[in-house]
Amino acid sequence: MKSFTYERAATPAAAATAAARTPATRFIAGGTNLLDLMKLQIETPTHLIDVNRIGLDKIEPSKDGGLRIGALVRNTDLASDPRVRRDYGVLSRALLSGASGQLRNKATTAGNLLQRTRCPYFYDTTKPCNKRRPGTGCAAIGGFNRNLAVMGVSDHCIATHPSDMAIAMRVLDATIETIRPDGATRAIPIADFHRLPGDTPHIDTNLGAGELITAVTLPKPIGGTQIYQKVRDRASYAFALISVAAVIERGGRGRLAFGGLAHKPWRVEAAEARISAGPKATADAVLAGARTTPQNAFKLPLVERTLAAVFTQAQTRSDT
Incomplete structure (x- = not known):
């Protein structure tokens, strides 16, 4: 792991502002994916901003009768929330099908959305990977690709998105709330949040530089x-x-x-x-x-x- 500097943010706005000040910054909460990537030097941030103390760990009713899930709500807490189990059962089941109990205790809602592919060539730093190092090629095309993508692929990448939670949120038409370094906020429909690889597979989402996820909102229950x-x-x-x-x-x-x-x-x-x-x-x-x-x-x-x-x-x- 390469050396890095570290700070704790006190508010979402402070975290986003701090991210804009320092290049190659990453936010860290549970760290269940980021730390692994740093150990392998796939991710090499020069600065980490700890967002665990910025107060985004609540599940609350939204004005339209749905739920607002703070970005730092742990996967275990989200899956076991009585309102989620009653009204959004597909989300609870998706969360419980992923990872392990120990990881779900640490992993956060925002981190789950942002986790990176588990394509074996992305993790093998001896092999070319456009997602890891743009322009180097895709070893998965023509390599071992049994578990990789068949839809929306490009000549640059055939990796798959790993999250179970995000699949359930997509069927529920969730919205991702964010704050930017200039203090502006926006709401991104989950359909527009993640990207297809195209010729820039190293860019996973449509977040801007320093933009911080603050919450995910679910619309009112749809039944079924x-x-x-x-x-x-x-x-x-x-x-x-x-x-x-x-x-x-x-x-x-x-x-x-x-x-x-x-x-x-x-x-x-x-x-x-x-x-x-x-x-x-x-x-x-x-x-x-x-x-x-x-x-x-x-x-x-x-x-x-x-x-x-x-x-x-x-x-x-x-x-x-």
Whole structure:
């Protein structure tokens, strides 16, 4: 790990202002991803700003009947909150399917949204990676890419987004609140928050320099049968090959978001109109334009089978 300087911020505005003063600054809270990246010298910040004491650790009702989740709310606390379990069950289930209990106790809402890909070539500093070092190439293309992306990929990167929580927040139409170094605030729909790789795969989100996440808001509860189905190579502590966050209503209406498919949470809203036609029709619409490799082509039929399991669960629950 390279040397760095450190400070503690007292307020969100102070944290954002401090970030603008020093180049190569990173915010740190739980540190469950950042510290690993620093040890491998994938991330080499010269300055860390500790944001644990800026008071963003509450879950509160929002004015429109939803919830406002502070950026520093720990994943364990969010998953176990009675309001989340009752009204946003897909989010609670997604959180509990990720990482381990120890990591969920430390990981924060903002940090979960900002975690970086687990593509093996991103972590192997002996291999070229456009996400780690722009312009060096993508070793995953033509390499071991069984668990990598099939949607929204580019000739520069086929990495996937690792978060389970973000997939559930995408299906719930969450909004990310931020503050900039000049004190301006903004609200970013989660659909616009994460980026596809294009020719700049090293840029994961649409945050500006020094911009700090302060909260995530969920709209008022939408009801329906909420399911998070995750397919992975082992039963725990593994990232998704495919995951589906679903909110299914009676009459074949619903919402679907997918993990394990793309560089960002993947949702094709036009495909949701096909739910009543069954898993194959829905999967075909979701996967239109897919670009596969011989190793990861299995993901396409896996999406259909996972959707079939989700639709069966939804039907079973609605009948009881």
